[in-house]
Amino acid sequence: MEQIHDSGKNCLSILSTKEYNELYSNSNSLNFEAGELIVKKGSPVNNIYFLKSGIVELSLDQAPKNQILSLLFNGEFIGINCVFSTAQYRFSARALTKCSIELLDKETFTKLLKENGAFSMAFIQYISWVNEGFLNWQMKLKEKNSAGALAFLICEFQKNFDSNSFEIPLTRQEIARIIGFSKESVLKNLADFRKEGLVDSNGKSITIIDASRLEEIAKYG
Amino acid sequence: MEQIHDSGKNCLSILSTKEYNELYSNSNSLNFEAGELIVKKGSPVNNIYFLKSGIVELSLDQAPKNQILSLLFNGEFIGINCVFSTAQYRFSARALTKCSIELLDKETFTKLLKENGAFSMAFIQYISWVNEGFLNWQMKLKEKNSAGALAFLICEFQKNFDSNSFEIPLTRQEIARIIGFSKESVLKNLADFRKEGLVDSNGKSITIIDASRLEEIAKYG
DNA sequence: TGTCAAAGGTGTAAAATTACACCCTCCGAT
DNA sequence: ATCGGAGGGTGTAATTTTACACCTTTGACA
Secondary structure: OOOOOOOHHHHHOOOOHHHHHHHHHOOEEEEEOOOOEEEOOOOEOOEEEEEEEOOEEEEOOOOOOOOEEEEEOOOEEOOHHHHHHOOEOOOEEEEOOOEEEEEEEHHHHHHHHHHOHHHHHHHHHHHHHHHHHHHHHHHHHHOOOHHHHHHHHHHHHHOOOOOOEEEOOOOHHHHHHHHOOOHHHHHHHHHHHHHOOOEEEEOOEEEEOOHHHHHHHHHHO | OOOOOOOHHHHHOOOOHHHHHHHHHOOEEEEEOOOOEEEOOOOEOOEEEEEEEOOEEEEOOOOOOOOEEEEEOOOEEOOHHHHHHOOEOOOEEEEOOOEEEEEEEHHHHHHHHHHOHHHHHHHHHHHHHHHHHHHHHHHHHHOOOHHHHHHHHHHHHHOOOOOOEEEOOOOHHHHHHHHOOOHHHHHHHHHHHHHOOOEEEEOOEEEEOOHHHHHHHHHHO
16 A cells, blocks of 8 residues: 555666776576476575566475465565575575576676665665565465455455456465465365356456455455 | 584674774663664664563564564574664664664674674574574475464464473464464464363463373474 | 366364453552 | 453354365366
């Protein structure tokens, strides 16, 4: 609502051409296929991963429920809190779609933060925005029942597409792990949505038919 | 585990005497009684609240469940993400115990962040650490059943006291809102803990009797 | 092309949680 | 002193969610 729109991109755009070139001359471009592991939990933080395109999931990959923490879309840094608060990544990152990633050098990045006050302020704004968003996401999911949580997730995905028809690059099991309910609950709620004419779904492709009622369930369900 | 120990205090200690004096000459000291509202959701961010002593709860104070986001202990900033990501506070802060708070001037704080690279790096580390901690807290609670979540909360409180006997400055209803279960679930689990000889409780005072079993429930329950 | 595993899907039983009803106690205000 | 509300507490019924069992579809690949 009153949230300031921000992203990792905006924050990098503060840099001067010289600084930008310095950062990118110490960086590498990497491509990942859907399903590939990008960051393994516990590995040391040597680089900063900037997601140029694609969708990434962050997960704790540990017993017992292997919850998915959050999803990242393009323009975001991957696990930016870990870079400055711990020496190791505290979760794993996996590509859900084809992903293009820029591996920025952590030392150069840190040097620029120290030297350029405007950049460090923009970066502080960015991580505040990311964490605020994560907090809201978690709180919204927590207060919902299974139908509401599923509807909420579908609506959130829709925001990243132009059309009401799109693909959710997740299995039912993965959706369950994101919203914190069982696989069967996801399937049953999805079946209910179909029966009630709210959405049409076939495998990973989904079409929202009655957007306003779906949003209502997402909000109050 | 491998988490770097940090706090708002450490981050302020980076400042030179001159900078520290500048920050504090533009600040006010405030005291709050238990139960008093410190920050109202929606109010503009003009100052930065530094919690010198006491315990504060952050809540969304909105329908339907009025969840409590997290608890802050001394040495923390209150709602530090909001200061740099939005113009308004996105939650309310309430004193659970007597609290002593320093109201730092936002403009002076921002100026120091821009001018002092070491301070801004320490601040970035601090907010990363805070958010990492929040994320872990939420994830740990989410994967637990009602008994596990209650045991976890009791253990977390214990960490802030020297003894196994202490006061939890929350009603049963508030505990319920923190761990995301109903008031009755809290009461029933607490009764079970008493029956099984894990804890002794009387109103707000609680004594942990079998710490290892309680921790086991907190971990695996 | 056939096979096999992974994913989608559904009904029913079991388990966990909530909601409701109701009680008691404490404490502040009239 | 007593009234009334808030908080603590507990049993039972209703609801929600999960677990299990089982079936079908799909797609990779030998």
